[in-house]
Amino acid sequence: MGRSATSSRRLKEKEDRKGLILAAAREVFFEVGIRRATVDMIAAKAEIAKGTVYLYFQTKETILAHLLLEGLDTLHEYLTNAFDESAALDGETRLRRLAAAYYDFYQLEPDYFRLMMAFDRGQFQESVSPELYELILLRSLRGLRCVADAAQQGIHEGRLRAHVEARQVAGMLWAALNGVLVITSHPLRRELVEQEVEKLYAGVLETMLSGLRQE
Amino acid sequence: MGRSATSSRRLKEKEDRKGLILAAAREVFFEVGIRRATVDMIAAKAEIAKGTVYLYFQTKETILAHLLLEGLDTLHEYLTNAFDESAALDGETRLRRLAAAYYDFYQLEPDYFRLMMAFDRGQFQESVSPELYELILLRSLRGLRCVADAAQQGIHEGRLRAHVEARQVAGMLWAALNGVLVITSHPLRRELVEQEVEKLYAGVLETMLSGLRQE
Amino acid sequence: MGRSATSSRRLKEKEDRKGLILAAAREVFFEVGIRRATVDMIAAKAEIAKGTVYLYFQTKETILAHLLLEGLDTLHEYLTNAFDESAALDGETRLRRLAAAYYDFYQLEPDYFRLMMAFDRGQFQESVSPELYELILLRSLRGLRCVADAAQQGIHEGRLRAHVEARQVAGMLWAALNGVLVITSHPLRRELVEQEVEKLYAGVLETMLSGLRQE
Amino acid sequence: MGRSATSSRRLKEKEDRKGLILAAAREVFFEVGIRRATVDMIAAKAEIAKGTVYLYFQTKETILAHLLLEGLDTLHEYLTNAFDESAALDGETRLRRLAAAYYDFYQLEPDYFRLMMAFDRGQFQESVSPELYELILLRSLRGLRCVADAAQQGIHEGRLRAHVEARQVAGMLWAALNGVLVITSHPLRRELVEQEVEKLYAGVLETMLSGLRQE
DNA sequence: CATGAATGAGGATTCATTCAT
DNA sequence: AATGAATGAATCCTCATTCAT
Numbered sequence: 081m082g083r084s085a086t087s088s089r090r091l092k093e094k095e096d097r098k099g100l101i102l103a104a105a106r107e108v109f110f111e112v113g114i115r116r117a118t119v120d121m122i123a124a125k126a127e128i129a130k131g132t133v134y135l136y137f138q139t140k141e142t143i144l145a146h147l148l149l150e151g152l153d154t155l156h157e158y159l160t161n162a163f164d165e166s167a168a169l170d171g172e173t174r175l176r177r178l179a180a181a182y183y184d185f186y187q188l189e190p191d192y193f194r195l196m197m198a199f200d201r202g203q204f205q206e207s208v209s210p211e212l213y214e215l216i217l218l219r220s221l222r223g224l225r226c227v228a229d230a231a232q233q234g235i236h237e238g239r240l241r242a243h244v245e246a247r248q249v250a251g252m253l254w255a256a257l258n259g260v261l262v263i264t265s266h267p268l269r270r271e272l273v274e275q276e277v278e279k280l281y282a283g284v285l286e287t288m289l290s291g292l293r294q295e
Numbered sequence: 296m297g298r299s300a301t302s303s304r305r306l307k308e309k310e311d312r313k314g315l316i317l318a319a320a321r322e323v324f325f326e327v328g329i330r331r332a333t334v335d336m337i338a339a340k341a342e343i344a345k346g347t348v349y350l351y352f353q354t355k356e357t358i359l360a361h362l363l364l365e366g367l368d369t370l371h372e373y374l375t376n377a378f379d380e381s382a383a384l385d386g387e388t389r390l391r392r393l394a395a396a397y398y399d400f401y402q403l404e405p406d407y408f409r410l411m412m413a414f415d416r417g418q419f420q421e422s423v424s425p426e427l428y429e430l431i432l433l434r435s436l437r438g439l440r441c442v443a444d445a446a447q448q449g450i451h452e453g454r455l456r457a458h459v460e461a462r463q464v465a466g467m468l469w470a471a472l473n474g475v476l477v478i479t480s481h482p483l484r485r486e487l488v489e490q491e492v493e494k495l496y497a498g499v500l501e502t503m504l505s506g507l508r509q510e
Numbered sequence: 511m512g513r514s515a516t517s518s519r520r521l522k523e524k525e526d527r528k529g530l531i532l533a534a535a536r537e538v539f540f541e542v543g544i545r546r547a548t549v550d551m552i553a554a555k556a557e558i559a560k561g562t563v564y565l566y567f568q569t570k571e572t573i574l575a576h577l578l579l580e581g582l583d584t585l586h587e588y589l590t591n592a593f594d595e596s597a598a599l600d601g602e603t604r605l606r607r608l609a610a611a612y613y614d615f616y617q618l619e620p621d622y623f624r625l626m627m628a629f630d631r632g633q634f635q636e637s638v639s640p641e642l643y644e645l646i647l648l649r650s651l652r653g654l655r656c657v658a659d660a661a662q663q664g665i666h667e668g669r670l671r672a673h674v675e676a677r678q679v680a681g682m683l684w685a686a687l688n689g690v691l692v693i694t695s696h697p698l699r700r701e702l703v704e705q706e707v708e709k710l711y712a713g714v715l716e717t718m719l720s721g722l723r724q725e
Numbered sequence: 726m727g728r729s730a731t732s733s734r735r736l737k738e739k740e741d742r743k744g745l746i747l748a749a750a751r752e753v754f755f756e757v758g759i760r761r762a763t764v765d766m767i768a769a770k771a772e773i774a775k776g777t778v779y780l781y782f783q784t785k786e787t788i789l790a791h792l793l794l795e796g797l798d799t800l801h802e803y804l805t806n807a808f809d810e811s812a813a814l815d816g817e818t819r820l821r822r823l824a825a826a827y828y829d830f831y832q833l834e835p836d837y838f839r840l841m842m843a844f845d846r847g848q849f850q851e852s853v854s855p856e857l858y859e860l861i862l863l864r865s866l867r868g869l870r871c872v873a874d875a876a877q878q879g880i881h882e883g884r885l886r887a888h889v890e891a892r893q894v895a896g897m898l899w900a901a902l903n904g905v906l907v908i909t910s911h912p913l914r915r916e917l918v919e920q921e922v923e924k925l926y927a928g929v930l931e932t933m934l935s936g937l938r939q940e
Numbered sequence: 941c942a943t944g945a946a947t948g949a950g951g952a953t954t955c956a957t958t959c960a961t
Numbered sequence: 962a963a964t965g966a967a968t969g970a971a972t973c974c975t976c977a978t979t980c981a982t
Binding site: 545643646647650651654674677678681682684685686687688689690692693696698699701702703704705709710713714716717718719720721722724 | 760844858861862865866869889892893896897899900901902903904905907908913914916917918920924925928929931932933934935936937939
């Protein structure tokens with residue numbers, strides 16, 4: 081119970097604190113929107129002093145980045161559960177399950193989803209350390225790899241067109257399905273499309289799968 | 296007639312000035328991003344005083360809204376040219392041409408495209424007059440209608456599955472293709488997908504069309 | 511019909527214009543309050559260009575000063591009518607009539623009254639030419655002189671205490687009655703006093719007159 | 726107990742700071758007038774950063790309201806001292822002492838007096854929280870109640886006309902005496918009356934008392 | 941004379957970040 | 962480690978006044 085135990089406890093407490101702040105930040109971002117969220121609000125929600133926030137996160141953007149990481153991890157869980165490596169599922173089934181899982185994520189974790197959609201361009205990259213940026217990229221890739229794996233399996237099984245790379249199939253599916261959710265996330269555009277998200281999402285999924293099966 | 300000429304000149308000058316400010320705003324938004332853009336920057340870029348901006352636009356958000364309208368008009372031109380009502384084109388060709396036009400718009404008018412993507416949620420709706428919001432909605436619809444018309448034609452010609460509504464087809468196509476562009480607009484996500492936008496875009500288009508032709 | 515006639519017409523038009531602006535200013539001040547009134551509003555209400563306002567008045571404060579003059583003139587009319595020089599009225603009656611006239615002015619010309627109350631301290635004196643200031647002072651005196659004259663008459667008639675100067679009596683009456691109106695002009699203070707203005711005004715008047723009759 | 730001592734010290738420091746800002750604000754308001762006073766000036770006078778002001782007061786108007794409260798408290802001290810509950814004084818003496826105390830307040834605390842006079846109409850009520858407004862009203866009432874109590878005593882003692890309510894007497898006296906001070910607070914009007922404030926004030930007081938004694 | 945577009949010096953308020961305790 | 966008071970640059974917007982036409 082010497083130094084090591086103590087420091088490990090310390091480390092754990094530190095992690096707890098970080099998690100506490102992240103949880104508070106997530107709530108605040110969700111409640112008032114990312115733009116209107118302030119460090120004061122986050123500190124107040126976490127019931128700690130404002131200065132303390134800066135002991136755990138260098139900048140406000142860093143908090144966002146870490147939240148994004150959390151979101152990516154959560155999404156990854158959804159996706160791996162859907163992929164269900166240990167089960168005997170064919171590729172197309174896996175793709176459908178993955179698509180359904182993404183939709184679940186969109187519905188059950190709207191705050192994470194909004195967060196992931198909200199990073200517009202440059203601003204973000206500039207204000208976060210390269211290491212963190214790299215990390216986000218890596219974690220994002222894991223999700224896409226699930227889809228690519230399922231696609232690869234589908235190609236092997238002869239259910240998808242052979243002349244397309246699995247990786248490309250994954251990108252196309254993700255882009256198209258994500259596109260549905262992006263559009264319907266925006267009130268203006270949702271009014272525009274006038275269709276239920278679910279129906280639109282299912283339509284794009286089926287059409288894409290059908291198109292991919294085609295010779 | 297003198298008066299009329301004068302007032303029409305006045306009107307034109309006023310419009311020019313508005314255009315000048317909009318052009319400056321567009322540049323500023325493009326250079327530093329919407330969030331970091333300030334009215335000062337816009338005024339400086341337009342080489343006018345800050346107060347002058349407020350002679351032409353009630354609010355910073357109003358400038359954004361007008362830029363959005365400009366963007367929508369520009370897009371509409373691209374789309375109507377592609378549709379080419381006077382020509383004898385079949386529905387599927389029209390859909391392809393519309394998709395290509397949207398891609399052109401994305402490439403040739405990146406600032407407008409970014410702007411259209413960047414409106415995040417509620418904040419916008421709140422800070423713009425209902426009339427302006429309505430106008431934006433209306434103009435947005437025009438673009439979608441082009442796609443819907445082409446889809447309708449395709450269905451009539453028997454090239455697309457008959458049991459889907461044209462409106463729904465349009466929504467699906469737009470969502471999917473827009474999804475490709477959204478993803479590739481974001482540096483992080485572009486790195487992720489690792490594919491050339493063009494190839495991805497073409498892939499989704501062909502896959503969707505192929506899927507829509509399917510029985 | 512030479513130069514002279516023309517210039518007199520010019521002069522008249524100029525006066526008309528001035529009156530037009532003053533009327534507009536009065537309405538605006540009354541509608542939105544002095545602090546919130548802007549030159550734009552005044553010009554809009556007068557249906558002339560903003561620059562034109564500055565052809566007739568050097569500054570916004572000058573407009574206020576001229577409005578004040580108008581108000582003083584109006585008040586003076588009320589007072590001279592009440593005094594009714596040509597009639598055979600005793601001093602005390604005249605004082606009562608003057609008091610009633612001041613109350614009428616407060617009720618029938620609330621905008622002028624508010625204006626007269628609203629000049630707080632130094633700001634005003636600084637921002638108006640000495641000549642104009644002198645003029646205002648002079649016009650204000652005329653009103654007070656009416657009261658002093660009536661008081662003088664009352665003293666002569668033996669109805670008021672002889673050992674007080676008429677001028678002082680006038681000052682005291684004006685101060686006391688004006689005090690009632692000032693207090694009840696302010697919402698906070700009106701809530702405070704909880705009495706009807708009219709009753710309070712009458713009470714002070716009778717009490718003062720009664721006190722002044724006393725040995 | 727350590728904690729308690731600390732937090733009580735904290736609280737005291739916080740109150741001190743608030744007092745510091747209020748003192749600075751009072752000086753600024755007095756020097757340049759309420760309208761011309763800016764938060765920058767207040768911060769500069771207090772030798773703190775502009776943002777710090779907003780740690781202690783939500784709004785510029787709130788500062789004014791708190792100054793007003795300070796002024797009302799100060800006035801209340803003057804009045805209760807004059808009333809001197811523990812002493813055996815008759816009602817009329819008390820009224821005279823209260824009047825004298827109000828005059829002292831006017832002379833010794835001119836900035837507070839000016840402040841109390843300067844709240845013009847609605848603007849104020851709108852820009853302050855209802856609670857604060859209520860508080861101001863309450864505190865204002867305390868002063869008036871002193872006067873009403875003395876009047877009540879006078880009526881009981883048979884020195885004042887029995888058929889008038891004490892509350893009404895208080896209102897009349899306050900209105901009349903305040904009227905004197907209002908008029909003489911304004912340079913323009915002071916010039917007008919041409920009398921020494923003190924003499925005018927005494928005259929109105931005596932006349933009112935005399936009138937109130939009358940059958 | 942009249943216009944009204946242009947000006948630009950403020951003004952109130954916010955908020956990420958720092959730092960003495 | 963934790964605090965939270967202090968900072969001050971930044972932001973949007975206003976409006977009295979000027980001046981070229």
